[in-house]
Amino acid sequence: MVSGGVKITIKLFSALREALGESEFQLDLSDTSEASAPVDVASIKKQLSQRGAEWKEALNQPNLVHALNHKVVFTDAVVTEGDELAFFPPMTGG
């Protein structure tokens, strides 16, 4: 069971940061989990998508990248207290 006050950090970059007007904020996981099931990236995307149409659109782009604690992960990665979860478009460095 996830108890209240369990927080993670969300970071947004590039076009996603621009479209949503936020670069970093804290998210309370107790708002995400209703059951004892672990919270994964997919459930956090679902929760954030409820913030509005632009969030839903931005977080459901097919090429969206998710990085958990600085490592690219799939949406089934489990998120726990203190984690840093970032969302961004495909990278274009070099």
Add this chain to the structure above:
Amino acid sequence: MSVALQSEAIDVAAEYAQLVGDSPGAAVATFTGYVRDHSDQHAVTKLELEHYPEMARKVLEDLGHSAAERFGLRSWRIVHRFGQLAVLDTIVWVGAVADHRGEAISACELMMDTLKTDAPFWKREQGPAGEQWVASRDSDTERRARWQSGEAQ
């Protein structure tokens, strides 16, 4: 064997001297990338590079170590810029020291092919047509995939 993320221009001569001075070897390969004056469709006058500092450092360090192990490097170095850049500014520099040219050249190619798709940097181009985020290229993803499939060695 290190990574630098910096807003200032890359001093290529100093980087080369340091790389070779620290770990002399029979084969040294380097690659320097500069800002192009055009994209696929537009003229480009400036480039802004956004990055995710903590993750970029980790990805590039892991990449350097993995290239060193794969090609038996004596040394390596990756330097990547962020912030505001102008046309023909240095944007990226990689260097590898090995015992033979094949390993040194391949290590540079692996580091470049991988960092373009795996390191969290995002380019935003500015030019007469306005500003836009650069889209990722299938050709970059394909070049990256060659190293995983074993096609490139």
